Amino acid sequence: MAMEEKEVGFLGLGIMGKAMATNLLRNGFKVTVWNRTLSKCDELVENGASIGETPAAVIKKCKCTIAMLSDPKAALSVVFDKEGVLEQICSGKGYIDMSTVDADTSSKINEAITSRGGHFIEAPVSGSKKPAEDGQLVILAAGEKALYEEAIPAFNVLGKRSFYLGQVGNGAKMKLVVNMIMGSMMNALSEGLALASTSGLDPQNLLDVLDLGAIANPMFKMKGPTMIQNNYSPAFPLKHQQKDMRLALALGDENAVSMPVAAAANEAFKKARSMGLGDLDFSAVFEATKICYFESLVGFQEGQEHGIRGP
Numbered sequence: 001m002a003m004e005e006k007e008v009g010f011l012g013l014g015i016m017g018k019a020m021a022t023n024l025l026r027n028g029f030k031v032t033v034w035n036r037t038l039s040k041c042d043e044l045v046e047n048g049a050s051i052g053e054t055p056a057a058v059i060k061k062c063k064c065t066i067a068m069l070s071d072p073k074a075a076l077s078v079v080f081d082k083e084g085v086l087e088q089i090c091s092g093k094g095y096i097d098m099s100t101v102d103a104d105t106s107s108k109i110n111e112a113i114t115s116r117g118g119h120f121i122e123a124p125v126s127g128s129k130k131p132a133e134d135g136q137l138v139i140l141a142a143g144e145k146a147l148y149e150e151a152i153p154a155f156n157v158l159g160k161r162s163f164y165l166g167q168v169g170n171g172a173k174m175k176l177v178v179n180m181i182m183g184s185m186m187n188a189l190s191e192g193l194a195l196a197s198t199s200g201l202d203p204q205n206l207l208d209v210l211d212l213g214a215i216a217n218p219m220f221k222m223k224g225p226t227m228i229q230n231n232y233s234p235a236f237p238l239k240h241q242q243k244d245m246r247l248a249l250a251l252g253d254e255n256a257v258s259m260p261v262a263a264a265a266n267e268a269f270k271k272a273r274s275m276g277l278g279d280l281d282f283s284a285v286f287e288a289t290k291i292c293y294f295e296s297l298v299g300f301q302e303g304q305e306h307g308i309r310g311p
């Protein structure tokens with residue numbers, strides 16, 4: 001159906017959606033876009049996209065529509081609200097939600113769409129702004145197998161590898177597990193950089209040592225140097241990483257899995273959000289780590305002034 005005709009709708013033109021829709025256009029897809037803030041469609045239109053005035057209008061026009069939205073609230077709103085996806089979804093139309101949400105949200109969307117005869121898969125992605133621009137995402141799809149297969153031409157443009165993970169919810173869960181690990185690793189790196197600096201080491205030397213050893217990884221290599229420069233230009237906004245930690249911890253609750261490391265990482269991201277850093281890159285959690293260090297230092301000094309002994 002739609003994907004063979006290389007025609008697709010696209011809802012949500014944030015950091016990821018804009019890069020993904022642009023990539024589809026560059027690779028010969030006809031793309032009809034919608035974004036809540038409609039002005040964000042302009043650049044895509046300059047690159048050859050058409051605009052749908054509402055999610056319903058995009059669904060009406062296209063046999064298959066992709067969504068890339070911030071969180072469960074946004075994903076549900078675009079489907080269920082007035083002029084939303086449900087108003088036009090029907091037999092023969094496919095909906096692919098690539099947003100990072102929890103399995104419950106995905107299941108609600110799946111039920112609503114399939115009960116109207118539509119077809120649904122969830123397909124969250126690993127990889128950030130640059131992989132989205134370069135078509136190097138890792139796609140974690142689940143849901144109706146036939147729609148997954150129809151979506152492969154688009155997934156081949158957007159990603160370097162697609163996984164089909166079975167029933168709806170499995171893609172969401174896999175994505176949350178991956179991002180839970182990533183968030184914990186980012187906190188470990190932040191604490192390592194803070195510890196290196198404050199104990200008199202050159203943080204660049206730490207990065208060089210890490211990169212040569214068993215825990216070398218692309219994230220440390222990419223984010224480490226910019227963190228040292230206090231450069232947090234957003235690729236993956238911190239508010240979304242904290243949302244993913246929260247959703248992963250809820251999955252842990254449901255399954256009685258104890259995750260003290262992830263819980264501590266979530267607290268650090270929450271602290272960073274409370275400092276107003278939510279729209280910066282998730283590596284800005286480093287600022288929260290540094291503040292915690294200085295707060296404890298001041299607390300220690302004040303304690304000493306009041307005769308309290310430190311550790």
Ligand SMILES: NC(=O)C1=CN([C@@H]2O[C@H](COP(=O)(O)OP(=O)(O)OC[C@H]3O[C@@H](n4cnc5c(N)ncnc54)[C@H](OP(=O)(O)O)[C@@H]3O)[C@@H](O)[C@H]2O)C=CC1
Nearest residue numbers: 012013014015016036037069070074099100128235236240
């Ligand atoms: N950035 C990254 O590196 C990655 C992000 N992800 C996930 O992809 C999704 C998108 O991320 P990203 O592009 O970075 O996020 P952005 O914050 O850049 O974009 C969010 C998008 O969601 C839209 N939106 C937010 N709330 C609503 C709402 N209530 N109704 C309709 N639209 C809404 C925004 O519209 P508007 O422009 O009007 O605000 C915008 O299009 C998230 O789930 C994120 O976790 C996954 C992998 C990597």
Ligand SMILES: O=CCCC(=O)O
Nearest residue numbers: 100126127128179236
């Ligand atoms: O959800 C965001 C993931 C970012 C990444 O995989 O680099």
